[in-house]
Amino acid sequence: MAISVGAATRNLANVQQLQRMPSPSSCNSLSVHRVFCAQPCRIVHGLVCGYSSSTFFASETSFSFVARPTRKNHQLRNGSFVVRADADYYATLGVGKNADKSEIKSAYRKLARQYHPDVNKEPGAEQKFKDISNAYEVLSDDEKRSIYDRFGEAGLKGAGGAGGAAGFNNPFDLFETFFGGMGGRSSGQARNRPVQGDDERYDLLLDFKEAVFGVEKDIDVTRLESCSTCSGSGAKPGTTPTTCSTCGGQGQVMTTAQTPLGMFQQVSTCPTCKGSGEMSTPCSTCSGDGRVRKSKRISLKVPAGVDSGSRLRVRSEGNAGRKGGPPGDLYVFINVKSDPELKRDGNNIYVSVKISYIGAILGTTVKVPTVDGFVDLKIPAGTQPGSTLVMAKRGVPLLGKSNLRGDELVKVQVEIPKKLSSEERKLIEELAEVSKPKAGSSR
Template sequence: MGDFSNPFDLFESLFEGMDGRSRQSWDGAMNGEDEYYSLVLNFKEAVFGVEKEIEIRRLEKCGTCDGSGAKPGTKSSRCNTCGGQGRVATQTRTPLGIFQQSMTCSSCNGTGETRTPCSTCSGDGRVRKTKRISLKVPAGVDSGSRLRVRNEGNSGKRGGSPGDLFVVLEVIPDPVLKREDTNILYSCKVSYIDAILGTTIKVPTVDGMVDLKIPSGTQPGSTLVMAKKGVPLLNKKNMRGDQFVRVQVEIPKKLSSDERKLIEELSELSKGKTAAGMR
């Protein structure tokens, strides 16, 4: 199972190789390539985390030649191109002088030896196989997040270290709740009567339906905050964002005669209060 206790595992691969180190050592050992896998999560799986079992195809050590790349029973000989060094030097003449560079020998691929290739792996020393891996996705991930599983990439050559597995996440949006970083956005509709008098409504959250109190006198477009009903912070499950509820006040397009009469009486009462307050 992958270990994601270190948050930097999600991002540190971006800086690999910037120190100039080669994936191949001087003795011909070559580190394995990283493998990538795309995983689709639903909205709540991304919010709260989930355990998934995935199936990947990767290069593993050939069982026929035990990773050597040579046909069993045959002997290797020293490479004539590099003299058994595994590397060759090239020179380039520039206006600043002669530039010399050491490169992996293309004849022996850095082994320093030539051999009869294994018929199973065609001399690569590796064959592609399927493996199932248990993956723990932490709470708070989002589309584009990358999880790193160390040493679960392609096998190295000639004793080289295996590569890593990077799982790239894609999250399916929720049709009702909108996510912005660690916060959740939701819009609700209330009648103008409920906005004036106040009420309690049921609101969907990632935790399920929750009661939300609409205070009396709530204005159209007001935003109410439901604390700690948002998304957990990555690797900090005890800390969560908030849910913001934007209130839309519905004004009826048509009124019955009784409703119009009551509204007109309320209007006259309001005008009377305003006039009294100006005296």
């Protein structure tokens, strides 16, 4: 929930009345984010409850404020700027406001173990873990706790004491001080851990029968390989990396920008070290990447039955990983050339043959093209034009089951001559005469 900065104003009497409003602990309404003087503007309607620690001066006729939201406690809603309430660090740790340090420490240890992202994979667990760490860092420090109790989260930001986006120490570093290596996600380790390399793609064109029966191919693949000069570290041999002075080894920096809506803070990757937290003299061979692009010849066994659109995976033949990480995979995408006679649909082959009308009437034998070469096919007498004959197991082997094959389907086309010799015509006329039904008989 939140309240928005609306358009209505309050006069001086209204402001004086604000100082008599109940504190957040005794009010059911929302407290709003603390404000600091910046540019003159009028106090707006709705900016009332929860300001027990804010100060308004009766001698002023106009007032200045700047909402200082963190990245997660502001948003635009229905065109209005929305400022969320300060974080309640006591509620975050589940302790009372009079809790002593031992109670706070015990609560932190319990919750940090429960919500550590290496243990808890639920959505939001990592943010909860960070909130718990932020709360502990404030409440375990007497000075920060005193400021927080008086002025809230905004007081910490104004004092440079850090909270959340204002500069908390890395929550995983804090966790390390309690639990040692458990989880192993300190900021430096997380950024410098080995990272798996990207996958690489290769497009392979096969002849029709190569795809049907399989083939072994030597292919030349260009990919990133570990730099032999620096052994993949990216640093010039003989040099030692140092902590980045810009981000202090955190790999991230915070920028603050003044806008008409308030003071905004943003965390971004450190531009100096590119997020690594370290600075080193780059290797002259790989320019600090730790990898160089090279070509390698790979022997590839293409199985029988592949088709256009098939994809083969060759493990660990992709791009090299960073910081000693494992390489990615090579994916080979298959394209198959068409055949002038044979048409493929799945594991079946389709072909057409032409026979004479005499062959259709009397039956005949023709040579039919197949993936195995030409094969004699017996055409039975009386075959009708457009008939389809099946040649079993003359098709494509099943992918992964080369002992099983599809069929070849042969469509018969009967050729009718456009011109006849006088002798052919005479014989056909005699046949037609013989074929006429006799009186009193039926065919």
